[in-house]
Amino acid sequence: MRLLNTKTLRVQEFFTEIPRYAILSHTWEDEEITFQDIQSLITLADTCNGRQLTFDDIQAFLPPTQLKKGYTKVVQACVCARNSAFDWIWIDSCCINKESSAELSEAINSMYQYYEDAVVCYVYLFDVSGKLHPKNPASDFKRSKWFTRGWTLQELLAPEFISFFDKDWTKIGTRWSLRDVISVVTTIPMDVLGRIQLKSTV
Template sequence: MWLLHITDTDTIELEEFADNCIPPYAILSHTWGPNEVLFEDMHPSNQTSVQLKEGYVKLRGCCTMAKSRGFEYAWIDTCCIDKRSSAELSEAINSMYRWYQAAKECYVYPADVSREGYKAFWWTRYKERETFFTSKWFIFFNRHWVEVGTKVTLCYEIAKRTRSQERFLRGQDDLDTSSVAQRMAWAAGRETTRIEDRAYSLLGIFGIHHPVQPSR
């Protein structure tokens, strides 16, 4: 597993770990933009040019947040998976659910929720919360990295947005006790650029390991 190492000098470097010695890390949940930082961009020789990419602002924001909360490591799917390697990509897709589950903290970054949307969500009536409820991704921080809340404090809203049930979000019931219909409903509203990515998201929910064929 590759992780972003946030050093004391504020540089960000990729570091690889075996499964039995992975350090505590924060993880980012987000939607991909048009100019993300990729695995190959993180080579030390690209440290200057990578900062010019639009996705670097998000990467830096995640790492800054992680460091401020006591973490030396973070994981982001855009740059922590070498997608040029079909074997590594297959492993990553099948391990994704476990990696999110093992993270000490998860930062969800909805880039389409503004500071104004954040205030509207907290201080106005239900019908005026549009910028928050229509966000593709739903919780924790707005695009200015202002904290919105946690899975606990916003459990009702998350359940409503994702068609899930509060008892699973709160950990009161194990995922294995949910029905097939319930699990399918959780993925029903997901939008992806590639249709196979929508299918891959079901692997962890159903506890399936499946070899992934590279795109042709």
């Protein structure tokens, strides 16, 4: 599998001895970052001198026609992972070369395993504001598009730990702390969600 370095944004392929990694679950939006987009940053990664790349670095490096909104999501996910001492993260949009049908097929078949093997899963909800607690009836948490995705079930059940983030990348809860709300939205019994992890500490 390929993993994205959370500091340099370089993609590296691992066949054995896969390092501990975080994984991102998200709803695809306009201008997602592809494997080819990330490869275009190799020169920038070589000049970072060991420091963490920022969106400003990317903005200064790329011509305006190549600067996609999705870079913000990738950078923020990497910052989140780095803050929890992860050197690697898996993001489907840029860790899979979708121009290869064979690779795409293999990744789809391995997806559950990728999420199960991750130390933690970050769920990014681009359409949720953190102004109201997810348990507040007026919160938009329960209406997030993330819950309508076909991949949501396995990405919700496979990881050992899950943390949810609002549109500003503020942590709003974990699968454990929000299990009652998640159960209402997904109809997954609350005791099933509770058995997956007794308490998230990530």
